[in-house]
Amino acid sequence: MGNPGSRSDLDADETSIVTPIIETLADAVPKIRTAFETHRAYEGEENPSGEEMLAADVYADELLESRLGDLDCVGTYASEERADPVDTGEGLSLAVDPLDGSSNLTSNNGVGTIVGIYDAELPATGRDLLGAIYVLYGPTTTAMVATEAGVTEYLVSDGDLDVLTEEVEINDEGAVYGFGGPVPEWSREFRRYAMSIQRRLKRRYGGALVGDVNQVLSYGGVFAYPELETRPEGKLRLQFEANPIAFIVEQAGGESFDGDSSVLETEAERLHQRTPLFVGSEEPMAQLIETLGGRARDPHVTTRDSPWE
Ligand SMILES: O=P(O)(O)OC[C@H]1O[C@](O)(COP(=O)(O)O)[C@@H](O)[C@@H]1O
Ligand SMILES: [Mg+2]
Ligand SMILES: [Mg+2]
Numbered sequence: 001m002g003n004p005g006s007r008s009d010l011d012a013d014e015t016s017i018v019t020p021i022i023e024t025l026a027d028a029v030p031k032i033r034t035a036f037e038t039h040r041a042y043e044g045e046e047n048p049s050g051e052e053m054l055a056a057d058v059y060a061d062e063l064l065e066s067r068l069g070d071l072d073c074v075g076t077y078a079s080e081e082r083a084d085p086v087d088t089g090e091g092l093s094l095a096v097d098p099l100d101g102s103s104n105l106t107s108n109n110g111v112g113t114i115v116g117i118y119d120a121e122l123p124a125t126g127r128d129l130l131g132a133i134y135v136l137y138g139p140t141t142t143a144m145v146a147t148e149a150g151v152t153e154y155l156v157s158d159g160d161l162d163v164l165t166e167e168v169e170i171n172d173e174g175a176v177y178g179f180g181g182p183v184p185e186w187s188r189e190f191r192r193y194a195m196s197i198q199r200r201l202k203r204r205y206g207g208a209l210v211g212d213v214n215q216v217l218s219y220g221g222v223f224a225y226p227e228l229e230t231r232p233e234g235k236l237r238l239q240f241e242a243n244p245i246a247f248i249v250e251q252a253g254g255e256s257f258d259g260d261s262s263v264l265e266t267e268a269e270r271l272h273q274r275t276p277l278f279v280g281s282e283e284p285m286a287q288l289i290e291t292l293g294g295r296a297r298d299p300h301v302t303t304r305d306s307p308w309e
Contacts, residue, residue: 101208112210126264222280
């Protein structure tokens with residue numbers, strides 16, 4: 001199994017760590033977009049989470065494995081579509097959701113790609129993230145790229161990356177919310193919270209995590225896929241979805257929560273484990289954490305020196 005390079009090399013220039021990864025992703029975008037037209041059927045096979053895979057899920061996964069796995073800085077490629085990580089030598093560990101919200105392809109709505117860049121063997125906690133990226137395939141293609149140095153938004157066209165927003169910062173109050181899962185299966189506390197939030201924020205829920213979180217980063221607010229009666233562990237996957245999204249939102253000045261504390265502190269036990277996910281602006285998140293009776297994130301703790309280790 002590839003193990004990460006020495007910490008001193010990595011600490012030196014973390015932002016350059018993501019450069020070959022985001023450039024490789026940008027190069028793959030045109031092919032992935034074409035697959036939205038040509039790979040629309042269901043494969044008839046299930047992924048490790050028990051969901052039927054779309055041909056486009058498999059296509060994007062194989063394309064990204066071959067291209068990202070080829071990079072010198074990458075030692076492990078893992079994805080939500082395959083049971084085990086692929087060892088590609090020495091280097092960082094990538095956890096990839098090749099197509100997020102892929103069920104939106106049928107209805108021609110937004111989908112995404114998520115990449116978590118871990119400086120540890122998988123499964124790893126969010127505190128081991130060096131960077132995280134999501135690509136949003138909407139009317140245009142954009143990418144949100146986060147490192148310890150901050151979050152930058154890019155326009156991705158023909159493999160090129162143009163800066164759209166140099167320093168993405170989420171506003172504190174917020175204007176929108178998006179809550180997943182059947183309302184009757186929400187906890188009583190979360191239902192109470194939702195009732196109060198609905199009085200002041202606008203509903204924006206499109207069924208793709210990347211698209212819904214991009215609403216929250218653009219306008220402020222809160223996204224949640226909570227624990228459910230029939231699914232106390234929630235729906236979203238910790239390594240491939242929750243950790244990278246929480247890292248991006250926290251680096252943009254927002255908060256994340258797993259029902260107890262920051263998602264980035266969630267114990268990582270299994271590669272395909274799920275977790276409840278709450279992310280958003282300071283105010284609606286403070287109200288959520290108070291309502292659900294959890295611990296707020298200590299703003300003095302950064303990714304590298306978590307007191308929980
Ligand atoms: O259909 P639901 O229950 O609203 O769930 C939507 C959630 O599931 C997902 O589609 C799961 O992601 P995948 O499409 O990568 O499996 C998220 O993008 C989204 O937030
Ligand atoms: Mg997903
Ligand atoms: Mg997916």
